Amino acid sequence: MSTYVIGDVQGCYKELKKLVKKINFNPSEDRLVFAGDLVNRGPGSKEVLDFCIKHSKSVDAVLGNHDLYLLSLIQSNQKKAKTLTPILTSKNPSKYFKWLIRKPLVLKIKKNDEIFWISHAGIPYFWSFEKALELNKELSKNLRENPSFVLSNMWGDRPIKWNEKLTNEKRFRFIINCFTRMRYLDTKGNLNLKVKDAKLTKGLVPWFVKSNELIKNPNEYIIFGHWAALNGKTKIANIIGLDTGCVWGGKLTAVRLEDKKIFSVKRL
Ligand SMILES: [Mn+2]
Structure with missing residues (x-):
């Protein structure tokens, strides 16, 4: 009985199948948790989601930006x-x-x-783990109850700074942008959402360098995807990057x- 967290699949279904075989995934015993961005760009987004839904009892996931994009298109x-067309034009x-x-x-x-905190992009230092969970709950509730409002207002880089007084679309957008x-x-x-490379940029710090402060206990971990240019390297033992592009x-x-x-597994 094992739990595996899997990095950004982005529609790479053949590679997912090979990885699942490599780890000997047994749906009646093991659990797979996807770190977000299951879909888009790769050729098999629909097949990836069909696999997840087929095994939904033993599969979990956090949402990535590309998954939210798909939700907004269906909505x-x-x-x-482009590569999401087979899902959009499917029967259902x-x-x-x-x-x-x-x-x-x-x-x-x-x-x-041990405790593992999983989020597609990460967890910023200015929220405690409990606060992150609370904001996640708030956002998920709004996403379920009013998907068109949340999904049609989520694009944009602003606001750039957290403030507890933020409300409605600004609040939702900031929470989505962080996670x-x-x-x-x-x-x-x-938040600086423009810079994407892994080189040191003056005045900017990778989020996980500061979020190391959140980890008060050696048995606590953060696991994330999203940042392919890092190739999984954070140089922080308890913060594990899984997007290896x-x-x-x-x-x-x-x-x-x-x-x-x-x-x-390598790209096939
Ligand atoms: Mn992403």
Whole structure:
């Protein structure tokens, strides 16, 4: 009985199948948790979601920016969007919508005496883990109860700084941007969503460097995807990056929570 967290699949279904075979995934015993961005760009987004829905009892996921993009397309009844077209023109796009819309932005997994916090982009230092969970709950509730409002107002880089007084679309957008798009923060805690590379940029700090402060206990971990340019490297033992750029010709990577063993398959 093992739990695996899998990095950004982005429609790389062949690689997912190979990875699942490599780890000997047994749906009646094991659990797969996707770190977001299941779909888009790769050729098999529909097959990836069909796999997840088929095994939904043993599959969980947090939402990534590309998953939210798919939700917004289904919500607005669009039928054409490059690699997402097969989902949009399928017999029942609402099947995919219903499965994805119930997924959180942050997942807390307890295993023996360890705690794993999973979010697609990460968890910023200015929220405690409990606060992140609370904001996730608030956002998920609004996403389920008023999907068109949340999904049609989520695009944009502003606001750039957290303030408890933020309300409605500004609040939702900031929460979504932190959990699904964040890479760098400046020294004042402002989100910078423009810079994507892994080189050191003056005045900017990768979010996880500061979020190391949140980890008060050696048995606590943050696991994230989203940032392919890092190739999984954070140089912080308890913060594990899983986006190894499969869709860009890199690898699809999973970590087994019980022993932190990494499993990868190359892009086919
Ligand atoms: Mn992403």
